[in-house]
Amino acid sequence: xxxxxxxxxxxxxxxxxxxxxxxxxxxxxxxxxxxxxxxxxxxxxxxxxxxxxxxxxxxxxxxxxxxxxxxxxxxxxxxxxxxxxxxxxxxxxxxxxxxxxxxxxxx
Amino acid sequence: xxxxxxxxxxxxxxxxxxxxxxxxxxxxxxxxxxxxxxxxxxxxxxxxxxxxxxxxxxxxxxxxxxxxxxxxxxxxxxxxxxxxxxxxxxxxxxxxxxxxxxxxxxxxxxxxxxxxxxxxxxxxxxxxxxxxxxx
Numbered sequence: 001x002x003x004x005x006x007x008x009x010x011x012x013x014x015x016x017x018x019x020x021x022x023x024x025x026x027x028x029x030x031x032x033x034x035x036x037x038x039x040x041x042x043x044x045x046x047x048x049x050x051x052x053x054x055x056x057x058x059x060x061x062x063x064x065x066x067x068x069x070x071x072x073x074x075x076x077x078x079x080x081x082x083x084x085x086x087x088x089x090x091x092x093x094x095x096x097x098x099x100x101x102x103x104x105x106x107x
Numbered sequence: 108x109x110x111x112x113x114x115x116x117x118x119x120x121x122x123x124x125x126x127x128x129x130x131x132x133x134x135x136x137x138x139x140x141x142x143x144x145x146x147x148x149x150x151x152x153x154x155x156x157x158x159x160x161x162x163x164x165x166x167x168x169x170x171x172x173x174x175x176x177x178x179x180x181x182x183x184x185x186x187x188x189x190x191x192x193x194x195x196x197x198x199x200x201x202x203x204x205x206x207x208x209x210x211x212x213x214x215x216x217x218x219x220x221x222x223x224x225x226x227x228x229x230x231x232x233x234x235x236x237x238x239x240x241x242x
Contacts, residue, residue: 016145018139018166035129087169088173091164096164098163101161
């Protein structure tokens with residue numbers, strides 16, 4: 001609910017800066033503190049960024065190097081993702097892999 | 108003296124690079140940000156930590172707490188200076204307006220105490236001529 005109970009710095013803004021309603025019923029990719037990643041259909045959310053994901057799938061990482069997201073996955077089903085642990089949210093559709101877009105070679 | 112968050116707010120609609128604590132980088136245009144430095148980027152290129160893989164995505168939401176740093180175009184830095192000046196000037200104007208009323212809470216017009224209220228004490232003509240002499 002958008003109620004002006006207290007001021008937010010100088011402005012009265014109760015909404016979060018991203019409107020998750022446009023992602024409802026769409027697949028989203030969520031990254032977590034600690035490096036875990038999951039995708040799922042966004043069924044619900046709240047101000048604190050807690051998310052309800054349906055048919056969620058965790059993308060497992062390499063045993064050797066946990067920074068690499070491999071192909072293995074594990075099914076999580078219907079989950080609530082805790083907002084406090086979420087680091088990144090992005091729509092899964094519209095995400096495509098591309099070759100190096102930067103002119104200069106990456107270091 | 109400039110605040111980091113005001114720099115960020117000024118940078119809205121500008122492209123920037125965000126590196127997260129986990130080493131991943133996001134290049135995109137800043138759609139919006141908030142007091143916790145959470146940001147919403149549009150037209151994003153995501154580069155994996157090893158710099159090998161690249162993904163394009165229409166938008167991302169990034170938690171402020173997970174940001175390591177942001178790279179912002181230099182042109183934005185100049186814009187901030189102007190914006191900060193304008194905000195300060197605006198605040199000063201508001202302040203001036205309040206003073207000229209003479210503090211409505213203290214019964215500005217019939218100011219017998221003669222202490223408060225900018226006009227009554229100093230205004231001279233308008234202050235005294237205005238109300239009846241209750242001596």
